[in-house]
Amino acid sequence: MQRTFQPHDILANGKIKLAISGCLLGQEVRFNGGHKESRLCSQVLSEYFDFTPVCPEVGIGMGIPRESIRLVGDPHDPQAVGTVHRERNVTQALKDYADQQADQLGDICGYIFMQKSPSCGVERVKLYRDNGAPHEEGAMGIYAKRFIERHPLVPVEEAGRLNDAVLRENFITRVFALANFRAMQAQGFERKTLMQFHARYKYQLMATAPAEYQSLGRLLAQSKGQPLAEVAELYIHGMMQALKKPATRGSHCNVLQHISGYLKRALSGDERQELNELIEQYRTGLVPLVVPLTLLKHHFRQHPHDYIGQQAYLQPHPQSLALRNSL
Template sequence: MNSPQIPLRDKPKLGISACLLGNEVRYNGGHKESRLCNRTLNEYFDFVPVCPEVAIGLGIPREPIRLVGDPAAPRAVGTVRREMDVSAPLAAYGERMAGELSDICGYIFMQQSPSCGLERVKVYQDGGRPSEAKGRGLFAQAFCARHPDLPVEEDGRLNDPVLRENFITRVFAYAEWQQLLQDGLTPKALLGFHSRYKYLLMASDPQQYKTLGRLLGNLHQHDLRELAPRYFSELMAALKKCATRRTHSNVLQHLSGYFKQALSSTDKQEMQQLISQYRNGVVPLVVPMTLLKHHLRRNPDAYLAQQSYLQPHPENLSLRNAL
């Protein structure tokens, strides 16, 4: 249980704003290197760097651009030469790259960028003041519209351990689904995938866990080609919800129940104590998880062993140590 139970044939590919990898592509000739991406995540992912502003022909260095007008449909123009409007080229490049990067499993965008920012990007009004409502970078907007299920996140938000763990969990789920599609989707394969993600789904969205279970309970009544994309979209939306100490504790209780016949009263008491300590914020998630895996090694259970919840991402990333 030191790696995802379903081995991926290749490292998942991630699109990424090129400046986050240290590429000197920003308007001032600089970069915004992310130590997390460039020195930690690069061991587990193949990055595909993209700088839409350079790609559409803006130089390095260059006049900065910013969003102006309606926050719901802003334009990207020069900060000095307002007549330099690059809105259409940025949107067109987003559409193009959405088609070309069909094999990526996630995307890390540069925050607050008028081309790449996912949210909270300043949109300036007449007089030079930003509006209260925020916008979205035009490249990111066009790209994400074509890939609504793709895990996306901004670099700055990845400094939050909960958001970081959630994003990387979704990336590996996405990668596993893409591999499943490549191998040929069958009703049995779909049910097996859902079975693996049962407890991860329960931790993220208990209500959707029940809904998707009912959906697949009537699998024989549906066209698999129509049902599978709907199932996956709803799964990815559910996994985007960050699990809480309460929902994690609920899942840990379910999993510990599999050992109720095998454990001594002392072992059961220890397990319950650690779950309680985790729920109350005394210890991180990795503590009760480690004990649970210890009991699973001593009391093998095939159904539990294949649960993605136990190891949804490489153990060496230590993502659950901070949860």
């Protein structure tokens, strides 16, 4: 029987590298000399991730404390200017620093940004019109936008959004998926290895984007004769895009039922009924996802199955993170 896939395998040679806004780790780098420490990041996730803290405003020499900046102008091409001295425009400096960091941080598997920041915010950062009135639209932080453009493959999330259990689990799942893919690449993979990787993530992809799972399968099936490096690049970009969409209770239930089908001949009638009832209770919100998953994994320990045993869906990240206890 194939050995069951475990996310801990990725961690065997050290923690996964992530970048993070420095203030989220408690560094006193904000404009007022303070910080915005996230205990989730500094105390929980730091057990698994090797964080590289970055503060772009300090990085471009603005100092601590400093005049705060804000975004003004066009939502698609805003400018970062001083709130007191509007003639101080640091837009290009932030973009240049993002390019520098993009070159230095090419091996990261994720980035956690500070929300609402005119340099680091990823979504709906406050934007002002040239006359000083608030704009109805938000914008992306200058540094964050440029960095993401340079590394579209890397999972990103704002620290504030990680308080949402669904978004938190989705982000960590994507981080481990990318880390696992890169670990496979580092070992020198073949076309067969890439097919095995796709098979390993079948049910994880089915839970988020079943149509994209089928498209990725066709990509691999039709890739004979194409350079493997090019196929792998297309595949991982498609996969990471597919995993961005968080799974729903309905899609999770669909996957749970598919997986339980591999046990239909192994379980008694009462055991099948118990499992089906737990899946239904999860669908209606009575129990979290970890409950039917735990029973499924128990049954597969009793009745091992090669294909299911290597599915990333059953354990896409370390169980000790307890990310599925609130889904």
